[in-house]
Amino acid sequence: xxxxxxxxxxxxxxxxxxxxxxxxxxxxxxxxxxxxxxxxxxxxxxxxxxxxxxxxxxxxxxxxxxxxxxxxxxxxxxxxxxxxxxxxxxxxxxxxxxxxxxxxxxxxxxxxxxxxxxxxxxxxxxxxxxxxxxxxxxxxxxxxxxxxxxxxxxxxxxxxxxxxxxxxxxxxxxxxxxxxxxxxxxxxxxxxxxxxxxxxxxxxxxxxxxxxxxxxxxxxxxxxxxxxxxxxxxxxxxxxxxxxxxxxxxxxxxxxxxxxxxxxxxxxxxxxxxxxxxxxxxxxxxxxxxxxxxxxxxxxxxxxxxxxxxxxxxxxxxxxxxxx
Amino acid sequence: xxxxxxxxxxxxxxxxxxxxxxxxxxxxxxxxxxxxxxxxxxxxxxxxxxxxxxxxxxxxxxxxxxxxxxxxxxxxxxxxxxxxxxxxxxxxxxxxxxxxxxxxxxxxxxxxxxxxxxxxxxxxxxxxxxxxxxxxxxxxxxxxxxxxxxxxxxxxxxxxxxxxxxxxxxxxxxxxxxxxxxxxxxxxxxxxxxxxxxxxxxxxxxxxxxxxxxxxxxxxxxxxxxxxxxxxxxxxxxxxxxxxxxxxxxxxxxxxxxxxxxxxxxxxxxxxxxxxxxxxxxxxxxxxxxxxxxxxxxxxxxxxxxxxxxxxxxxxxxxxxxxx
Numbered sequence: 001x002x003x004x005x006x007x008x009x010x011x012x013x014x015x016x017x018x019x020x021x022x023x024x025x026x027x028x029x030x031x032x033x034x035x036x037x038x039x040x041x042x043x044x045x046x047x048x049x050x051x052x053x054x055x056x057x058x059x060x061x062x063x064x065x066x067x068x069x070x071x072x073x074x075x076x077x078x079x080x081x082x083x084x085x086x087x088x089x090x091x092x093x094x095x096x097x098x099x100x101x102x103x104x105x106x107x108x109x110x111x112x113x114x115x116x117x118x119x120x121x122x123x124x125x126x127x128x129x130x131x132x133x134x135x136x137x138x139x140x141x142x143x144x145x146x147x148x149x150x151x152x153x154x155x156x157x158x159x160x161x162x163x164x165x166x167x168x169x170x171x172x173x174x175x176x177x178x179x180x181x182x183x184x185x186x187x188x189x190x191x192x193x194x195x196x197x198x199x200x201x202x203x204x205x206x207x208x209x210x211x212x213x214x215x216x217x218x219x220x221x222x223x224x225x226x227x228x229x230x231x232x233x234x235x236x237x238x239x240x241x242x243x244x245x246x247x248x249x250x251x252x253x254x255x256x257x258x259x260x261x262x263x264x265x266x267x268x269x270x271x272x273x274x275x276x277x278x279x280x281x282x283x284x285x286x287x288x289x290x291x292x293x294x295x296x297x298x299x300x301x302x303x304x305x306x307x308x309x310x311x312x313x314x315x316x317x318x319x320x321x322x323x324x
Numbered sequence: 325x326x327x328x329x330x331x332x333x334x335x336x337x338x339x340x341x342x343x344x345x346x347x348x349x350x351x352x353x354x355x356x357x358x359x360x361x362x363x364x365x366x367x368x369x370x371x372x373x374x375x376x377x378x379x380x381x382x383x384x385x386x387x388x389x390x391x392x393x394x395x396x397x398x399x400x401x402x403x404x405x406x407x408x409x410x411x412x413x414x415x416x417x418x419x420x421x422x423x424x425x426x427x428x429x430x431x432x433x434x435x436x437x438x439x440x441x442x443x444x445x446x447x448x449x450x451x452x453x454x455x456x457x458x459x460x461x462x463x464x465x466x467x468x469x470x471x472x473x474x475x476x477x478x479x480x481x482x483x484x485x486x487x488x489x490x491x492x493x494x495x496x497x498x499x500x501x502x503x504x505x506x507x508x509x510x511x512x513x514x515x516x517x518x519x520x521x522x523x524x525x526x527x528x529x530x531x532x533x534x535x536x537x538x539x540x541x542x543x544x545x546x547x548x549x550x551x552x553x554x555x556x557x558x559x560x561x562x563x564x565x566x567x568x569x570x571x572x573x574x575x576x577x578x579x580x581x582x583x584x585x586x587x588x589x590x591x592x593x594x595x596x597x598x599x600x601x602x603x604x605x606x607x608x609x610x611x612x613x614x615x616x617x618x619x620x621x622x623x624x625x626x627x628x629x630x631x632x633x634x635x636x637x638x639x640x641x642x643x644x645x646x647x648x
Contacts, residue, residue, distance in 0.1 A: 021361060021464075021466070022466060022468070025469075025550070026399075026400070026466075026468050026469055026470075026550075027365060027396040027399035027400055027469075027533075027534065027535055028363045028364055028365035028396045028397065028399070028400045028402070028457075028459070028466075029363070029364050029365065030361050030362065030363050030364075030400070030461070030466045031361065031362050031364070032361045032362065032463070033357065033362065034358065035358075037345055037354050037355065037356045038354070038355050038356065038357065038362060038458075039352045039353070039354050040352055040353050040354075040355070040408065040441070040442065040456075040458070041351060041352035041353065041408075041442055042408045042409075042410050042442055042443065042444050042454075042456055043410075043444055044410040044411075044412065044444045044446050044454070045446075046412055046446055046447065046448040049446060049447050049448060050446070072351040072352045073352065075350075075351035075352070076350065076351055076352045076354070078352070084364065084365070084366045084456060085366075086366050086367075086368040086410070086454045087368075088368065088370055088450075088452050117364070118364065118365055118366055119366065120366050120367055120368045120454070122368050122369075122370055122373060122374070123370070123373050124370040124373060124450055124452065125449065125450050126412075126448055126449050126450050128412050128448065128452050128454075130366075130368070130410045130444070130452075130454045132364075132366055132408060132456040133352075134362075134364065135352070137354070139356065140345075142345070142346060142350075142352075142354045144346070144350050145350055145351075146350075209351075210351065211351055226349070226350075
């Protein structure tokens with residue numbers, strides 16, 4: 001299929017947002033946000049680096065690529081609205097597989113009301129899917145990593161490590177007969193960005209937010225560094241799905257702390273706003289757990305500490321990173 | 325170099341546009357266009373498909389990738405403002421080469437006042453550079469391919485085929501001793517998107533525009549198709565740099581009609597606005613040439629005709645496309 005046929009096949013006939021003035025079909029797309037700030041991010045996924053056809057069907061690849069981008073919008077408190085796809089397609093990928101990637105994106109785009117407004121499809125030797133997402137947020141209301149303050153409650157949404165556990169089930173023979181496989185696989189392949197909860201937080205004036213793409217250890221360190229503050233995490237409070245219990249202790253800990261791509265949110269609010277945050281979580285059907293707090297101590301600012309039965313250790317940002 | 329070190333090394337300390345609220349450093353970038361429409365496009369370049377290290381230094385690769393995106397903004401009548409880079413880096417590319425790609429982008433970003441606001445750097449087996457650009461245009465003033473009307477003057481900026489001729493000099497032994505090599509190579513490696521001219525056209529109410537990335541044959545056909553109109557091109561009027569004269573006639577014609585990546589503009593204005601368009605070209609130091617006109621004939625709409633000494637033939641959109 002040539003580029004034009006591919007673009008025609010995925011072109012939306014109707015856009016979900018009135019802000020889209022011109023979608024696919026010219027040199028560029030045009031959209032309008034009169035009263036809001038535009039939030040934008042790009043994420044790139046490479047076959048055999050970020051995913052493998054052994055563990056993900058093309059549909060899941062598409063779904064998860066866009067999920068990662070949507071999660072970036074949630075982490076900014078923004079409403080995701082439109083996206084542009086860039087795909088490098090190798091010869092050994094069939095048109096059907098390519099279509100399935102798109103169908104995966106289209107599925108999550110429908111769920112989160114996104115419009116596909118542009119793209120570029122080119123040939124290459126290795127599948128690369130890169131998505132640029134655009135969202136909107138009330139003026140000056142984007143949520144930054146630098147907004148943590150002393151005394152804040154540190155929280156996460158959902159449960160941690162599920163995606164990494166799902167991947168382990170797929171890759172490691174000894175886990176292949178575990179129960180709750182469907183749950184773990186779906187968490188790995190079709191994560192749920194926490195957009196509604198993040199938007200609900202608009203009621204609260206100051207919120208620091210980060211999404212968990214590289215594991216809580218890494219993300220908490222980003223918050224501590226960006227806010228120049230000290231963050232304290234209590235290990236026993238890290239929210240864990242019962243499906244994780246069947247893994248060896250060591251793996252459980254690795255999944256919980258460094259398991260990437262859960263696309264949950266980690267953030268902080270002031271102590272006084274914690275009750276409100278819990279109400280918003282309830283209203284948006286999102287589980288939320290207090291896992292620690294922030295302090296302002298000159299000598300330790302920029303660092304994260306992990307507590308296990310009263311024992312304190314430095315938690316390094318040795319999160320899940322793709323090194324090849 | 326890991327992703328974070330790379331991003332740190334290219335991070336701007338100061339943004340050129342007040343519209344940038346948050347650049348690199350969080351889950352996403354934030355910008356604001358209160359009174360204008362946002363224009364956005366993505367372009368993806370793959371080593372050995374779109375460029376080769378044999379014919380382009382890393383600096384030129386960076387320069388030209390961003391030039392292509394800037395040209396898309398010009399084709400919309402928009403002011404380019406910010407961009408996001410996604411790079412897939414293979415092991416055999418050194419950090420220095422990677423830096424040079426960035427320096428090439430940075431060079432043209434400075435020339436056109438663009439801000440780098442985001443990016444993603446990942447590992448892979450093949451170099452892929454994908455750039456998403458954001459620009460701004462007065463509300464409802466984006467220039468579309470569909471705006472050609474009967475009686476319009478068809479024009480192009482600059483000269484055609486220079487980039488293709490430059491590439492031929494690099495690839496074909498028989499042309500390697502040609503004169504004007506520096507000119508042709510610079511047109512191939514560092515094209516000049518026509519942003520100032522396109523912005524100047526704002527004085528004119530209706531303008532159809534397209535940028536020449538795939539050759540005039542292809543782009544004129546896009547205008548004819550999008551506007552459902554008939555376009556007539558006079559071959560002898562196609563603007564040609566004297567450096568092209570030394571190539572065989574057949575090559576000259578191929579370069580002129582199908583030579584890609586000149587990043588000149590092709591467009592139409594009404595007959596009565598043609599003088600004004602010429603003034604704007606003069607003011608913005610852009611050469612502009614009338615190469616044909618448009619008519620509305622039911623049976624031929626959507627097609628382009630080429631005239632050579634009174635002989636008429638169908639000009640097919642057999643433009644330069646990257647097929648591998």
